[in-house]
Amino acid sequence: MTAYLLKRLAIAVATLVLASMVVFAVLEILPGDPARLMLGMNASADQVELLRNQLGLNAPLPWRYLHWTGGLLSLDFGRSYTYSVPVIDLVRERLAVSLPLALIALALSTVIAIPVGLYSASRRGRAGDTVAMGAAQLGVAVPNFWFALMLIYVFAVWLRLVPAGGFPGWSAGVWPALKSLLLPAVALALPQAAILARVTRSALIEVLNEDYIRTARAKGLPYRAVLWRHALRNAMIPVLTILGLQFAFLLAGTIIIENVFYLPGLGRLVFQAITQRDLIVVESVVMLLVAAVIAVNLLVDLSYAVVDPRLRSRQ
Amino acid sequence: MTLHIDIPEEKFGSILAKAFRNTAFVAGFFITLLILAMAIVSYAWTPYDVTKLVIADKTQAPSLAHWFGTDHFGRDILSMVMVGARNSIAVALVAVGIGMGIGVPLGAFAAARGGLVDEALMRLNDLVFAFPALLSAIMITAIFGPGAVNAIIAIGIFNIPVFARVARAGALAIWPREFILAARAAGKSSTQISIEHVLPNIATLLLVQGTIQFALGILAEAGLSYLGLGAQPPMPSWGRMLFDAQTRMVVAPWMAIFPGMAIVVTVLGLNLLGDGIADILDPKSRRQR
Numbered sequence: 001m002t003a004y005l006l007k008r009l010a011i012a013v014a015t016l017v018l019a020s021m022v023v024f025a026v027l028e029i030l031p032g033d034p035a036r037l038m039l040g041m042n043a044s045a046d047q048v049e050l051l052r053n054q055l056g057l058n059a060p061l062p063w064r065y066l067h068w069t070g071g072l073l074s075l076d077f078g079r080s081y082t083y084s085v086p087v088i089d090l091v092r093e094r095l096a097v098s099l100p101l102a103l104i105a106l107a108l109s110t111v112i113a114i115p116v117g118l119y120s121a122s123r124r125g126r127a128g129d130t131v132a133m134g135a136a137q138l139g140v141a142v143p144n145f146w147f148a149l150m151l152i153y154v155f156a157v158w159l160r161l162v163p164a165g166g167f168p169g170w171s172a173g174v175w176p177a178l179k180s181l182l183l184p185a186v187a188l189a190l191p192q193a194a195i196l197a198r199v200t201r202s203a204l205i206e207v208l209n210e211d212y213i214r215t216a217r218a219k220g221l222p223y224r225a226v227l228w229r230h231a232l233r234n235a236m237i238p239v240l241t242i243l244g245l246q247f248a249f250l251l252a253g254t255i256i257i258e259n260v261f262y263l264p265g266l267g268r269l270v271f272q273a274i275t276q277r278d279l280i281v282v283e284s285v286v287m288l289l290v291a292a293v294i295a296v297n298l299l300v301d302l303s304y305a306v307v308d309p310r311l312r313s314r315q
Numbered sequence: 316m317t318l319h320i321d322i323p324e325e326k327f328g329s330i331l332a333k334a335f336r337n338t339a340f341v342a343g344f345f346i347t348l349l350i351l352a353m354a355i356v357s358y359a360w361t362p363y364d365v366t367k368l369v370i371a372d373k374t375q376a377p378s379l380a381h382w383f384g385t386d387h388f389g390r391d392i393l394s395m396v397m398v399g400a401r402n403s404i405a406v407a408l409v410a411v412g413i414g415m416g417i418g419v420p421l422g423a424f425a426a427a428r429g430g431l432v433d434e435a436l437m438r439l440n441d442l443v444f445a446f447p448a449l450l451s452a453i454m455i456t457a458i459f460g461p462g463a464v465n466a467i468i469a470i471g472i473f474n475i476p477v478f479a480r481v482a483r484a485g486a487l488a489i490w491p492r493e494f495i496l497a498a499r500a501a502g503k504s505s506t507q508i509s510i511e512h513v514l515p516n517i518a519t520l521l522l523v524q525g526t527i528q529f530a531l532g533i534l535a536e537a538g539l540s541y542l543g544l545g546a547q548p549p550m551p552s553w554g555r556m557l558f559d560a561q562t563r564m565v566v567a568p569w570m571a572i573f574p575g576m577a578i579v580v581t582v583l584g585l586n587l588l589g590d591g592i593a594d595i596l597d598p599k600s601r602r603q604r
Contacts, residue, residue, distance in 0.1 A: 015441050015442055016445075018442050141530070143537050143579075145537075145557065146557055150571070150572075248448075252448060256542065260561065270453075271542065274453055286446075286454070290446055293444075293445050293447060294445050
């Protein structure tokens with residue numbers, strides 16, 4: 001068990017270090033001199049050179065890499081070129097939008113998908129299963145940003161129940177803020193829920209064919225108890241794996257969804273930073289997202305051990 | 316000469332008969348065929364010229380003259396959806412080609428060699444998977460500039476580890492079989508065995524994964540062009556049409572409805588096709604349904 005955990009941890013750390021090198025290298029080859037972009041086309045070569053020195057752009061490459069990673073570790077991400085504020089402040093502000101959004105979406109998707117998967121698996125081949133899986137098949141095919149547009153049309157333009165976009169900020173009160181996150185969260189969650197429901201169903205069906213399920217039924221346990229206590233728990237590993245993968249999709253999904261709803265979140269920040277060549281922001285946010293993905297996948301690996309006691313005793 | 320001794324040889328005719336009894340396959344097959352036909356026809360004929368702007372006809376609701384309505388430049392949406400299909404299909408298909416062309420040899424090589432080579436390739440896979448695909452695609456298109464070709468590269472790169480993984484897993488299951496041992500005894504190299512015996516046996520797996528990645532590629536391309544990073548105007552693309560529609564939702568909702576439906580139908584068709592193929596050719600999944 002300890003060996004398994006240590007191995008997963010070592011892989012996660014190694015992946016993170018490699019990822020940081022990749023991000024750094026990629027942004028090095030990005031065309032466009034940030035100093036030149038900040039000063040505009042009319043600036044003299046001397047001015048640009050001065051600013052390059054100030055920004056530390058003329059230092060040797062390995063030194064700059066170490067400086068950057070050292071900064072990341074101490075949460076000092078540097079200053080944004082375009083906003084002229086510390087990146088960490090930008091990130092903190094934007095995270096207050098993106099993190100609740102992603103979490104609500106993840107919760108929604110799980111709350112929809114697990115019951116649908118359970119329902120379908122226990123009614124395999126019957127009309128209810130066919131309808132549910134047909135809906136899931138459709139849900140997988142829907143691009144979330146188009147679904148978002150349709151939601152805006154129905155709930156914001158037509159019924160006027162929620163705002164069509166924008167974010168009032170948490171200072172405007174919890175309810176108005178939550179209201180403006182509702183449609184984006186639904187748009188993000190539904191396609192994910194469709195995938196998750198399919199995975200849950202097929203994992204459950206595989207488990208329901210096992211001998212111990214027959215034993216549990218034979219000793220007189222009601223079907224519901226068998227489904228929830230025995231089958232669902234054993235079907236959790238593929239479900240957890242997909243949930244972990246979906247977290248990465250959700251993070252990336254926020255880039256588009258936040259653009260659709262004009263939400264001042266992390267995804268919109270990184271998208272704008274890329275188009276504005278605000279490298280320091282891009283580097284930091286991308287690393288943050290990658291670290292989040294790696295951390296979640298590590299958590300999923302660890303949760304296998306919690307769900308499956310067999311993994312705990314295995315060396 | 317190739318050996319397939321332990322695969323039950325099914326007649327092509329019987330597979331075909333089975334295929335056309337499978338609802339998912341039939342539905343997926345005909346939807347995919349329809350979309351492909353639409354793209355091909357668009358080269359020869361569209362109801363209207365998509366490059367001609369007719370401001371007098373702008374944002375007209377669907378009618379007999381314009382089945383899907385017109386956009387803010389008076390262009391016929393149906394014609395644009397038809398031409399847009401070319402772009403989506405081309406980008407997604409070439410991206411699958413890149414993924415297969417590089418990923419499959421890598422995966423097969425990892426499975427054949429094992430040990431350190433295998434470990435290194437799989438860790439490289441982990442690395443790529445750590446980057447949310449869309450985020451990296453945005454970065455790639457930002458570096459090389461927006462456009463269909465760079466969208467292909469951006470999506471293709473993320474298909475590589477997917478195919479590498481599938482090919483490796485499939486190949487690992489084939490390697491311990493007797494006919495591989497026989498081929499080894501006959502003095503074939505591991506490259507030869509991989510090509511002649513392993514690949515034919517994992518072809519179905521790759522085909523199923525191919526249709527899934529094709530569908531994902533269509534979605535990814537739509538996302539990139541929605542953000543303005545895919546095919547550039549005046550070339551119509553489904554994602555770009557949705558972007559143009561967004562600010563005009565109140566006056567012209569059809570501008571958003573039809574391109575979106577085109578994406579949904581295409582992706583649905585490909586997913587059904589993939590499910591159908593998996594069903595027909597994999598006895599295990601057939602038993603489970």
